[in-house]
Each structure stands twice: as structure tokens, then as C-alpha cells.
Amino acid sequence: MTVTFYILLAQQDEKAKDRTLIKLMEKMMERHERVLILTETRERAIFLDQLLWTYTPLSFLPHGLEGDDSSEDQPLWITSTPNNANKAGVLVLDGIVPNPTVLPFWNSFGRIVSFIKAFEIELYRPVFEHLAADPRYALSCWQQSATSWVPKDRL
Numbered sequence: 303m304t305v306t307f308y309i310l311l312a313q314q315d316e317k318a319k320d321r322t323l324i325k326l327m328e329k330m331m332e333r334h335e336r337v338l339i340l341t342e343t344r345e346r347a348i349f350l351d352q353l354l355w356t357y358t359p360l361s362f363l364p365h366g367l368e369g370d371d372s373s374e375d376q377p378l379w380i381t382s383t384p385n386n387a388n389k390a391g392v393l394v395l396d397g398i399v400p401n402p403t404v405l406p407f408w409n410s411f412g413r414i415v416s417f418i419k420a421f422e423i424e425l426y427r428p429v430f431e432h433l434a435a436d437p438r439y440a441l442s443c444w445q446q447s448a449t450s451w452v453p454k455d456r457l
Contacts, residue, residue: 342397
């Protein structure tokens, strides 16, 4: 399983994180990947649902929100409940520290993506070290710079 950490610049606000999330979702949809976005709260899931409907008038990301009827038909599913309702291969954690003991269902995914704000690195470091010691996980880290994403060896 691949686990990717994206480290946002310290001065980035929630809107910058959301723009990065949207760009990543667009790329995943272009590759026809099935994605589950797991949020910390139901309110955040609703916000992301509304954002994906309104972020640009020229584009659309097909998606569904927990509580909708057709989860299995959706290539992108947004939820605050740890349930792989759309049979996704990619899990995107939004505001949740990845931890296989807390999220036992995550072994059904081939890839996990986690966004980290620079000031949250200390929260994520123990999880990173735990996963790095387990040969089942291939880890990668990307640090946002002013103009691009730069690979890092560790958190």
C-alpha cells in the first residue's frame, strides 16, 4: 500500500488546502480512479460537496455525499463515516491522522493520501515512523514550495 503525505506551507489557509485537494481530485478522475474522501466531521463533508459543485463554472467532478442513494455508482465519495461505500481504491484523509489501528477498513485501499499543515507535522510524525517500519507500506512525502511540490525523505 502506498501512503502519501502532502505538507502544506505554514502560511497556507484552509482555502489553499481545498484548492490543492481539488487539483488532486481532478488528476485522479482523469486517471479514472475511484476515491473516498474521509472528513473529520459531517459539516466538512457537506462543505466539500458544495465546493465541488461550485469551485468553477467550467468544470465538474462527479461525486456523491454520504446520505445519497448511489454511493456505489460514484467515482468520488465524500463521507465522515469510515466506510468504503463506493469501493474506492484511493482514500484521501481530510483532517484525520492516518492510523491503521483507528481506521481498520483502510487495508481495502491501494493508496492513502493525507494532507498535513506544516504546524501539524509533530502530530503525524509518530504515525509516519510506525508506517515506515512496516514493509507493507511504501511512504512518500511532498513539501509544498512557493511554486511546486518537492519530494522529502521524511516528515
